[in-house]
Amino acid sequence: MKISLNWLNDYIETGLAPERIAAILSDLGFPCEGIERLDDDTVLDVEVTSNRGDCLSHIGVARELAAATGKELRLPQVELDEVDKDASEFVQVEIAEPDLCGRYTARVIEGVKVGPSPDWMVRRLEAVGMRSVNNVVDATNYAMMETGQPPHAFDYSTIEEGRIIVRRAVAGERIVSIDGSQCELGDQMLVIADAKRPVAVAGVMGGLETEVSDTTTTILLEEAHFDPVCVRTTSRRLALPSEAAFRFERIVDIEKVDWASRRTAQLIVQVAGGRVARGVVDAYPRRPEPREVTMRLSRLGKLLGIEISSETVVNILSALCFAPRLSDDVVTCSVPTWRSDIVREVDLIEEVARVHGYDKVPTRRRIRIEAVPADAHQKMAQSIGGFLNGCGFYETVTVTFIDRAIADLFAGSDATANLGVKDVSRRSANLLRQTLLGSLLEVLKTNVNARNLPCRVYEIADTFRPTQDRSALPDEKTKVALICSGDFRELRGAVEGLIRHIDRRAAVDFVPVDVSWAEVGAEVTVNGRAIGVAAVFSESVRNRLDFKDLAPCGAELDFAELMALTGAPISIRPVPRFPAVERDLSILVAEETPWRAIAQAVAASASAELEDVRFVDIYRGKGIAPDKKSVTLSLRFRDEDGTLTHEVVDGYQAAIVQRLGEAVGAELRTM
Structure with a gap:
């Protein structure tokens, strides 16, 4: 933003050198990048900065200088x-x-005479980088650089039926802008239209057909407030930047629209003649409520x-037009309508700090940096990550948001609706995830498409x-999720190993349960x-994820429950003195037997000599009835006092086989 000091002197007389003014503005948070x-x-x-649209004008900058220097701010008399x-x-x-x-x-101004602008106006506009067009257009540009509110002047005779309709464009509508650009409009864009067609792209640029020309005698003057996101999106999509859009994107003062309109009309009459019709047509459907923000003096001292002193704080906020009211430790401020950036306590603290002066915050010649050791949560995450890496799982970091399609895959009949955000940049993937498995499945899909198999990934996240209570914060929990493209036994082995890595004495079990998103599911206990x-x-x-020849499996564990496990102390046993005897059994059981x-x-009938039971394989096919399956398991026996005989x-x-027959209807399979 270029500021002419001659122009600035109309609103505040500082009596300071340009370098000093530049230094003051820099201290206030407006760095000066050059003096010409x-x-x-x-x-x-x-x-x-983008949050200070109120300072994209000479009056806005003068207001800041007045607060910092104590000088009087003089606004134009309209x-x-x-x-x-x-x-x-x-x-x-x-x-x-x-x-x-x-x-x-x-507003309507009759009897104007379009021609060259006076020298003083041309010089000031050129000083801030704007070229002169004619006296009417120059007056609107002058008003914009003065007040920060972008006006627009239409040739009234080109407005059909004298009607102005602010509406969305109809898809396929076209308009030629003032700079000659052919603009094809979309239905998400806002336009200013008359009774027949669009005459301007709202907040961006006017149309060529309705611009002020040498034959114009009556002006229709627009001053408005447009949604900043809509203006920014439209300007980018049409590749049509403008000074007006630059200001609307940063929010203009909706309450000062009428004052800015009167000031612009005054400037037009001053340089182009004419008479202003009485009053104004003011469409103002929703007047915003006044805003108040409180600040604790104790919090200000703690943060800075x-x-x-309270007196200094009140003086600073008064100079910034916040009308502060002090009661004990609390200062209550009425936020000026041009300060859209002030919404919370810390914003007021920042205002006090920058005007009071950051140079008054003491500094030390030496800064102590203390390394903080990893806490229990970090240590556990590192331990889990190290173990899973050893099992061939790679860590991934995914986005906290998912789209509706993925969320619905894991939404059971009694599932609570996902929380979402309204951010326009996340209209598709805008839901906070309730499980990490959906995100990991998308990672697996990427690897499958790249033919990067086998694939094992995990994530530790919230x-x-x-x-x-919909008004309360969500239940936020850290989870550990694993997904692999291989057999479920690989996943189970990793889960059991992980738990016993944390607690060697833990009794781990997989209890069959129905899971809405699973073909076969188990509860890990x-x-x-x-x-x-x-x-x-x-x-x-x-x-849904197009896994044609793949049956992936996954697990999700509660991180807090893993943290709660107590690791057993390491104990040492002597190497067994006597050899073990291993026997493999192949049994036929019903297909549904887990x-x-x-x-x-096996555990119910085993003697003390049974050291281990391991699953080996499942066979279905030739020689096996359709409703049966062959399960092979391995038994290892050892006697601590001597060598076992066959x-x-x-x-x-034999005792184990008998018990299997009684418990699960197993038959010993013969070749």
């Missing part, structure tokens, strides 16, 4: 010599999209690290489940307490 000296003027190039004919007899205004246009004013689920994904999930039932039956082991095995 002209014949009779000095121009400062000031950087204005007086209009109006004719008896009312503006409503010339024009009618309708706002069809009040969400996108908060206010629209129209310095003490600022999930968000809404509570019954540790010492009888459920800590998560593990499952093979259902056909509907596989089809491995858990088989393992429990005759003794045969007895142990």
Whole structure:
């Protein structure tokens, strides 16, 4: 933003050198990037942050200087010599999209004479980088650079039926902008239209057909407030940047629209003659409520690290037009309508700090940096990651948001609706995830498409489940999720190993349960307490993600439950003195018989010499009835006091086979 000091002097007389003014603005948060000296003027190039649209004008910058220096701010005195004919007899205004246009004013000026602008206006506009067009257009540009509110002047004679309609464009509509650009409009764009066609792209640029020309004698003057997101999106899509769009994108003061309109009309009459119709057509469907923000003096001192007297705080906020009211420790401020960036306590603290001076915050010659050791949560995450890496799983970091299609895959019949955000950049993937498995499945899909198989991935991250009280914060929990493209046994082995890596004495079990998104599911329990689920994904999930020749499986565990496990101390046993005897059994059982039932039956009948039971394989096919399956398991026996004989082991095995027959209807398979 270029600031002419000659122009600035109309609103505040600082009596300071340009370098000092530049330094003050820099201290206030508006760095000066350059000082240019002209014949009779000095121009400062000031950087204005995107949240301070109120300072994209000479009056805005003068207001900041007045607060910092204590000098008086002088605003232009606006007086209009109006004719008896009312503006409503010339024009009618309708706002069809009040969400996108908060206010629209129209004034009519008759008898103008379009021609060159006076030298003083041309010099000031050129000083801030704007070229002169004609006296009417120059007056609108001058008003914009003065007030920060972009106006637009139409040739009234080109407006059909004297009607202004602020509406969305119809898809396929076209308009030629003032700079000659051919603009094809979309239905998400806002336009200013008359009774027949669009005459301007709202907040961006006017149309060529209705621009002010040498033959114009009557002006329809627009001052309005447009939605910043709509203006920005439209300007980018049409590749049509403008000074007006630049300001509307950063929010203009909706309450000052009428004052800015009167000031612009005054400037037009001053340089182009004419008379202003009485009054204004002001469409203002939703007047915003006044805003108040409170600030605790104790919080100010704690956040800044310095003490600022209450009197100084009140004086600073008064100079910034916040009308502060002090009561004990609390300052209550009425936020000026031009300060859209002030919404919370810390914003007021920042205002006090920047005007009081950051240079008053003490500094030390030496800064102490203390390394903080990893906490229990970080140590556990590192331990889990290290173990899973050893199992061939790679860590992935995914986005916390998912789309509706993925969320619905894991939404059971009693699932709580996902929380979402309204951010326009996340209209598709805008839901906070309740499980990490959906995100990991998309990672698996990417690897499958790249033919990067086998694929094993895991993630440690937060999930968000809404509570019954919709006004309360969601239930946020950290989860550990694993997905692999291989057999479920690989996943189960990794889960069991992970749990026993944390607690060697943990009793891990997989209890069959129905899971809405699973073909086969199990509840993972540790010492009888459920800590998560593990499952093979259902056909509907596989089809949604286009896993044609793949049956992926996944597990999700509660991180807090893993943290709660108490690791057993390391104990040392002597190497066994006597050899073990291993026997493999192949048994025929019903197709629906789970491995858990088989393992429990073996444990119920086993002697103390049974050291281990391991699953080996499942066979279905030739020689096996359709409703049966062959399960092979391995038994390992060892006697701590001597060498086992095969005759003794045969007895142990016979007892196990008998118990399997009674418990699960197993038959010993013969070749």
